[in-house]
Amino acid sequence: MAVTLSEIAVEFRGEGAGAGEPTWGQLGIWRTIRRTGRTMNIVVTMPLPEGTPLAEMQAVLRFLVSRHPALRTLLRFEDGAPGGPPVQQVVAASGRIPLQIADIDDGDDPAAAAEELRSRYELTPFDYRCEFPVRMGVVRQSGALAHLVVGYSHVMVDGAGIVALSRDLAHLDRDTGRATAPPAALGPLELAAAQRGATGRRQSDRSLRYWAAQLDRLPAWHPAEPATPRQPRFWELVMCSPALALGLRAAEARTGIGSTYVLLAAYSVAVAQVFGRNPSVAQIVVGNRxxxxxxxxxxxxxxxxxxxxDTADATFDEVVARAQSAATSASFYGYYDPDRCAALLAESAARLGGPPEISWHLNDRRGVAAPQDGGAEDGGAAPTARQLTAALPLTEVRWGRKEPAFDGDLFLQVDSEHPLADRRALARGLPAVYLEVWTDTHQFALAQIEAFARAMESVVVESARGARITAPRG
Incomplete structure (x- = not known):
């Protein structure tokens, strides 16, 4: 496929310019990028309606960057090179940002060209000193726009922030390019100032006291089985489970508790069963919205x-209730100064004679943690034991990507559809839950990771089929 790239410079102008300290969120993601070497870029693609004019895409880019200071923010470093934490964030009042155009031949596949551009945006690091944190490109064929690709720096925008950007497009008059409502008042400079004010410091202090209390609940833990070191070091196990999707629906109907918390409970029981660790620990993403x-x-x-x-002396449904309480508290106390949190972890490591084993993550990316209705096919009824039994043989498990670095010793991502197009075939067109388990092969045996994923499925499905699941002490 032959792709010819060109670009148009789109001018922007907005309020809220200036310089100041970085926000807590910016520092947290920046630390992860420096530690892992990953870009952490977030990229979305979508087909464009037939007849979409190029001028409209220019207006969209101008509108978003002009209206949202985070999209025109650069970072300033102590020595000019991004080797340490940012010294300042700098919001520009005006400037130019490129809109890229990928022209392809008549016989080429626009979706494949969009995927190529998506991959480039995801894997190419931003130059935080002089590149604004948004990239936009369109795929054009025979003079018509076919696909849109937009990439964001995760240092400046999170997933919920991208949703907020999409909502804000309702305030763009497509005919004139003008805004029909004022933007949100709070910008990154104001946010950073508030975080470092008296109220922000008090919130951070409360949060870190909670972190310290949770660290004190965790006994020393060491893997029961020897690791299986591989190169590249981090491997991904992918499980596609229609049965887990059904089991989560059944658990929601039975307990009245959202499936995000059921997943956390299943994770905790599987951690005790397979890794012999209780209480379990997971770092979860707190959106703070x-x-x-x-x-x-x-x-x-x-x-x-x-x-x-804690999974000891509890049925699975009791663990679900404990997981809901733990996740709610984790969210309430998930707003803090990352520098002070790093100091807390260093103090804990000095006291224990080694770093606390908390680099375990659970990121449920399927949506809000509220009880969900059943599918339209069964009118919302909870799945039957027969349906669960029939779905179990459809589970597919395979080892996927391999990377030299990743964020955490154990990192579980949960999706309702795998984000990579070439893996959607795993679902066979059925509603399913995807578990993507990234593991440090220098810490865990590969067989343990597969057993862990299958244990998560088993505990949810068996409880839905009426079995009384009691978690081990660990």
């Missing part, structure tokens, strides 16, 4: 919350 003024903020405000769940 419930905080005043954050709902429509196009910025990076997500942080990690620490979630510790």
């Amino acid at each position: 419930f905080r005043p003024g954050f709902a429509d903020l196009a910025a990076q405000v997500s942080q990690h919350g620490i979630c510790v769940v």
